Amino acid sequence: xxxxARAQQYLVGVDLGGTKILAGVFDRQLRLLARxxxxxKPFLGAAGVTDRIADCINxxxxxxxxxxxxVAGLGVGVPGLIDPRGQVVQVAPNLHWHNVPLAHLLSxxxxxxxxxxxxxxxxxxxxxAAGTGRKFKHFVCMFIGTxxxxxxxxxxxxxxxxxxLAGEVGHMTVIPQDxxxxxxGNRGCLEAVASRSAIVRRxxxxxxRGRKSVVTDLCDGDVSRIxxxxxxxxxxxxxxxxxxxxxxxxxxxGIGVANLVNVLNPEAVIFGGGLMxxxxxxxxxxxxxxxxxxxxxAGPGRVRILDSSLGDDAGILGxxxxxxxxxx
Numbered sequence: 261x262x263x264x265a266r267a268q269q270y271l272v273g274v275d276l277g278g279t280k281i282l283a284g285v286f287d288r289q290l291r292l293l294a295r296x297x298x299x300x301k302p303f304l305g306a307a308g309v310t311d312r313i314a315d316c317i318n319x320x321x322x323x324x325x326x327x328x329x330x331v332a333g334l335g336v337g338v339p340g341l342i343d344p345r346g347q348v349v350q351v352a353p354n355l356h357w358h359n360v361p362l363a364h365l366l367s368x369x370x371x372x373x374x375x376x377x378x379x380x381x382x383x384x385x386x387x388x389a390a391g392t393g394r395k396f397k398h399f400v401c402m403f404i405g406t407x408x409x410x411x412x413x414x415x416x417x418x419x420x421x422x423x424x425l426a427g428e429v430g431h432m433t434v435i436p437q438d439x440x441x442x443x444x445g446n447r448g449c450l451e452a453v454a455s456r457s458a459i460v461r462r463x464x465x466x467x468x469r470g471r472k473s474v475v476t477d478l479c480d481g482d483v484s485r486i487x488x489x490x491x492x493x494x495x496x497x498x499x500x501x502x503x504x505x506x507x508x509x510x511x512x513x514g515i516g517v518a519n520l521v522n523v524l525n526p527e528a529v530i531f532g533g534g535l536m537x538x539x540x541x542x543x544x545x546x547x548x549x550x551x552x553x554x555x556x557x558a559g560p561g562r563v564r565i566l567d568s569s570l571g572d573d574a575g576i577l578g579x580x581x582x583x584x585x586x587x588x
Contacts, residue, residue: 270326271583272317272372274336275379275575276309278302278354278406278457283316284576285324288332288584290390292573294324306360314369331372335583336362337379337575339407341424346375346586353443354406375586379403380427382578383568384411384418387530389581391570396527400520401568402429402513403575404533407443408451412524430455432519434512450516454509456535460486462505473501492538510543514550521555521563532568540567 270293275282277300284295296319298312313336321328340352347363349355363374377385384401387393393401393413401411408430412419419426430451431444439448440458452458464483467473475494479485494502517529531540531547548565555563568574 270324270331271580271587272320272331272334273382273576273578273580273583274313274317274334275382275572275579276300276313276336276338276355277379277575278339281309281313281316282572282576283313283320284573284580285320285326286577286580290577290580292577293326294320295573295576296320296323300355302355306355306357306362307365309355310362310365310369314366317366317370328371333583333587334366334370334372334374335382335579335581335586336366336374336376337382337579337582338362338376339379339409342376342378344424346377346582349376373583373587375582377579377582378409378424378427379575379579380409380411381418381420382582383409383532383570383574384413384427384578385581386570386574386578387411387532387568388413388416388418390577391532391568391574392528392530392566393568396564398524398526399528399530400427400429400524400526401530401532402516404454404456404513404531404535406455406457408455408516410520414524414526429516429520432516434515450512454512454516456488456491456533459491459505459509459535463491463502466501466505471501474499475502488534488538491535495539495542506539506543507546510546511550513543514547514552515554517547517551517565518554521551526563528564528566530566530568532570532574534572536567537571 271286273284281298285293298316341350349360367374397416403409410427410429431449433448434450435448440452442449442452478490
């Protein structure tokens, strides 16, 4: 295997999620050379997850034949609040982390500079640079995964808010009373009813109650193995349970989109994440129709509701872009 020897010509981007870790190695032209994936296993705690991140990075570097010394910077997208210096994870609810010095831990382990960024803000940066967002100055990104995160690009610039918390679209309330409990502690949040995790929980719960579904066969009877691919396959086969759950999620996502459109007046709302990559062609029209029922003034016809076109790579690309900006 050919070895890339030129010093510091490469970037590493990591998308850390509540379910999986994805690491990618990029050259300076942001061409993806290799990517590797591991399960996150949050129950291992911050130290254990840090080890898994490092292992995933090492495997990606080995696959790309890039030595550690040739890496100009490592960016890590984290599902939580990052300190202003991009070094500490102040809080990450889905990982149960508080004040974890992740940049220091990884830099010490891997001997390379590390910059942290909110995962969805990283995704929005990638969508703006290389995805559907290139066409717009004002857009909102929504990424559907373990939770639901948002990134706001207003007048061509990523908007972070006063404390870096702008874009927590998954925590807008869509069921004001008696909604399911969210990981943040509140009830009725959008991500509690429309994230991939919420969709999986509802499907698994119905199957456990005896509801018939092709998902049972697709996951070999183990509902803990339900993934986006299985949900998409069951939906396309016409599974009644999965179709009802997805359609309900689209209704809530449409309400969320309408709220964002009514407040921010963007040109587009752009969706990303593995579930959208697998099923976006079916979900986006339903989300658009649901949003149309709640959008006021200009109406939904002036707002494009689109797929990011980057699939699961948005997070690692945005993290790599963060690393490049930090290394300058």
